[in-house]
Amino acid sequence: METFTYYPGCTLRTKAKDLDTYARKSAECLGINLEEPADWQCCGGAYTTAKDEIATKLSAVRILNSAKENNRPLITVCSACHNVIKQTNYDISNDEEMAAKVNNYLKLPEPYNGETTVYHYLEMLRDVVGFDNLAQKVVNPLKGKKIAAYYGCLLLRPSKALAMDDPENPTIMEDFIKAIGGTPVIYAQRNECCGGYITLEDKAQASKRSSAVVRSAKDQGADMIITACPLCLYNLKKNSDAELPVYYFTDLLAEALGLKEVQNG
Amino acid sequence: MDKNLKEQVLRSSGVNVLKCMRCGKCSGTCPSYDEMEYHPHQFVYMVERGDIETLMKSKSIYKCLTCFACVDRCPRNVEPAKVVEAVRLAAVRQQGNNHMNPNQIPEMLDDDLPQQAIVTAFRKYIK
Numbered sequence: 001m002e003t004f005t006y007y008p009g010c011t012l013r014t015k016a017k018d019l020d021t022y023a024r025k026s027a028e029c030l031g032i033n034l035e036e037p038a039d040w041q042c043c044g045g046a047y048t049t050a051k052d053e054i055a056t057k058l059s060a061v062r063i064l065n066s067a068k069e070n071n072r073p074l075i076t077v078c079s080a081c082h083n084v085i086k087q088t089n090y091d092i093s094n095d096e097e098m099a100a101k102v103n104n105y106l107k108l109p110e111p112y113n114g115e116t117t118v119y120h121y122l123e124m125l126r127d128v129v130g131f132d133n134l135a136q137k138v139v140n141p142l143k144g145k146k147i148a149a150y151y152g153c154l155l156l157r158p159s160k161a162l163a164m165d166d167p168e169n170p171t172i173m174e175d176f177i178k179a180i181g182g183t184p185v186i187y188a189q190r191n192e193c194c195g196g197y198i199t200l201e202d203k204a205q206a207s208k209r210s211s212a213v214v215r216s217a218k219d220q221g222a223d224m225i226i227t228a229c230p231l232c233l234y235n236l237k238k239n240s241d242a243e244l245p246v247y248y249f250t251d252l253l254a255e256a257l258g259l260k261e262v263q264n265g
Numbered sequence: 266m267d268k269n270l271k272e273q274v275l276r277s278s279g280v281n282v283l284k285c286m287r288c289g290k291c292s293g294t295c296p297s298y299d300e301m302e303y304h305p306h307q308f309v310y311m312v313e314r315g316d317i318e319t320l321m322k323s324k325s326i327y328k329c330l331t332c333f334a335c336v337d338r339c340p341r342n343v344e345p346a347k348v349v350e351a352v353r354l355a356a357v358r359q360q361g362n363n364h365m366n367p368n369q370i371p372e373m374l375d376d377d378l379p380q381q382a383i384v385t386a387f388r389k390y391i392k
Contacts, residue, residue, distance in 0.1 A: 009381075010380045010381065010384060011379040011381040012381045014379075014380050015377065015378070015379040015380060016379060031356045037269070042380075042384055044384055044385075044387075044388050045381045045382075045383075045384040045385030045388060046331050046385040047331075048350065048352050048354075048386045048388060049279075049344075049346065049350050050277045050278065050347070050350055050351055051276065051278070051279045052276065052277045052354075053278055053354070056388065078381070080381050080385070105337075125327050143345060152332075153330070153331075153332030153333060153334065154332075157332065157334065157336065157337045157338045158332035158333045158337055158344075159337050165379075167337050168337075181310070192296060192332075192334070193330050193332035193334065195294045195296070195330065196330045196382075196385065197381075197382045197383075197385040197386045197389065198297075198328070198330060199303050199329075199378075199382060200365075200373050200382055200386050201299070201327075201365070201373075201386075202385070205297065205328075208299075209296055209330075210391070229381075230379035231379050231382050231385075232381070233379075234377055234378060234379055237377075238375075238377060242285075247326045
């Protein structure tokens with residue numbers, strides 16, 4: 001059984017408990033052990049690209065170093081945590097000045113220089129479990145369901161740091177949908193932004209973006225949308241003028257594996 | 266033109282604005298285009314010109330969603346979002362110039378709003 005250091009992040013402990021619960025249950029069923037460190041800090045939600053911002057990057061470095069000390073890869077489920085942690089890891093590996101400043105702050109027993117491998121949960125399904133193996137464990141295939149994968153912005157970009165999939169023609173979520181027995185729907189807005197945190201101060205802008213995404217999925221005949229991001233889920237549900245059911249990908253994963261009652265049958 | 270300010274933005278962003286060939290693809294793909302007074306390609310050339318205070322005063326700096334579309338799609342790898350970020354930081358780092366007051370947060374909440382939205386706004390708007 002492979003063990004990962006698991007970083008849930010702030011929202012999976014509060015408004016997105018299902019994303020966390022079904023990620024854990026499904027991992028257990030697939031023979032993946034998720035070990036959550038005793039103390040972790042919020043990643044901050046957005047990566048600050050500025051080279052003269054160091055303190056805002058330290059919480060991500062702490063969790064990366066915690067995984068390193070346990071000699072394990074690090075895994076995240078939330079798109080935002082994944083984005084912040086991978087960008088931090090990329091920059092600390094490629095920017096000596098940043099690495100020096102970070103290590104001066106943290107004074108770790110051994111400096112951290114980007115040694116940890118970071119996986120998004122979907123990457124774990126693809127690269128560690130394998131979608132073929134996942135398909136064999138499915139007991140409730142999502143037969144006949146037309147499912148639109150919503151990548152948004154955080155899962156894929158900036159692609160040189162996230163290195164997860166082709167940023168303009170991704171397949172990882174569509175391959176996941178096929179593995180659990182559904183039919184993926186390709187639509188133009190699948191890797192465009194939902195409006196993100198702008199919902200706090202400009203509902204109209206958030207609504208414009210979210211409506212464009214949901215309409216685009218609907219126009220291509222989708223029955224539902226799946227996402228890995230709590231803020232995308234919120235925007236697509238609350239701020240869109242078009243309606244489609246929106247689920248976390250872990251909801252459908254747990255359903256397919258027989259770990260959760262089928263809710264959209 | 267404030268030379269120190271220009272140097273600060275260039276250093277903070279790490280961007281070489283001279284690589285820009287003004288194709289406008291960053292602005293064409295920007296999800297906040299309609300809401301912005303100055304668009305991503307304009308940020309790049311206004312920083313090149315040293316006209317940074319104009320950008321710092323514009324609401325455009327709070328419209329960037331940090332979706333990295335302009336970063337990934339720029340054919341010259343200029344990374345305009347990093348310029349927007351550096352200009353925004355130059356503005357919010359000034360004393361008393363936070364874009365959001367934490368006391369406003371309770372009235373923005375609803376039952377479903379994820380914490381992620383609030384912490385992200387704090388990162389973006391407050392120093």
